[in-house]
Amino acid sequence: MPHVIERAATGRAICRACNSKIAAGLLRFGERLPNPYGEDGGEMTRWYHLSCAAFTRPESFLETLPLATEEIPDRELLEREAQLGAAHHRLPRVNGVERAASARAACRQCREPIAKGAWRISLMYYEDGRFTPSGFVHVKCAQPYFETTEIMPRLRHFRAELSEADVEEIAKELN
Numbered sequence: 001m002p003h004v005i006e007r008a009a010t011g012r013a014i015c016r017a018c019n020s021k022i023a024a025g026l027l028r029f030g031e032r033l034p035n036p037y038g039e040d041g042g043e044m045t046r047w048y049h050l051s052c053a054a055f056t057r058p059e060s061f062l063e064t065l066p067l068a069t070e071e072i073p074d075r076e077l078l079e080r081e082a083q084l085g086a087a088h089h090r091l092p093r094v095n096g097v098e099r100a101a102s103a104r105a106a107c108r109q110c111r112e113p114i115a116k117g118a119w120r121i122s123l124m125y126y127e128d129g130r131f132t133p134s135g136f137v138h139v140k141c142a143q144p145y146f147e148t149t150e151i152m153p154r155l156r157h158f159r160a161e162l163s164e165a166d167v168e169e170i171a172k173e174l175n
């Protein structure tokens with residue numbers, strides 16, 4: 001079966017990218033994957049909020065968008081973010097931004113330790129239908145790591161509680 005965009009009939013499905021529930025009545029994205037535990041040809045569906053899918057599963061989201069039968073809110077925005085993610089293959093790894101709680105982690109780009117209190121971007125790695133936390137990069141290392149600095153929409157998406165002052169600080173470090 002192809003991937004699907006449909007309205008959630010219940011609020012039970014958990015979004016694979018942000019781990020929160022997808023409310024009943026919302027449009028959601030279902031990615032079909034082979035079920036390794038199923039019989040021959042068995043498939044399973046992994047559910048996502050539409051925006052979470054655009055950010056983290058860009059290729060399958062773009063493939064499915066033309067098949068959607070319902071009006072999609074913010075369609076152009078989502079399509080643009082998904083295209084960015086398809087063009088820069090590390091971009092879908094962005095999982096948020098935070099101040100480093102300790103100086104124990106090294107940046108995946110420059111290999112230097114990330115100072116306690118410094119802004120860092122958290123990464124997750126997708127494999128076989130699962131996301132695994134996979135370390136951090138300095139905000140200032142975003143350009144060499146992602147090959148673009150157009151990451152603010154996804155930082156804000158995955159870290160909704162950022163203040164305007166935070167956003168300003170992060171934007172300065174990005175450039």
Ligand SMILES: [Zn+2]
Pocket residue numbers: 015016017018019020048049052
């Ligand atoms: Zn989500």
Ligand SMILES: [Zn+2]
Pocket residue numbers: 107108109110111112137138140141
């Ligand atoms: Zn770095």
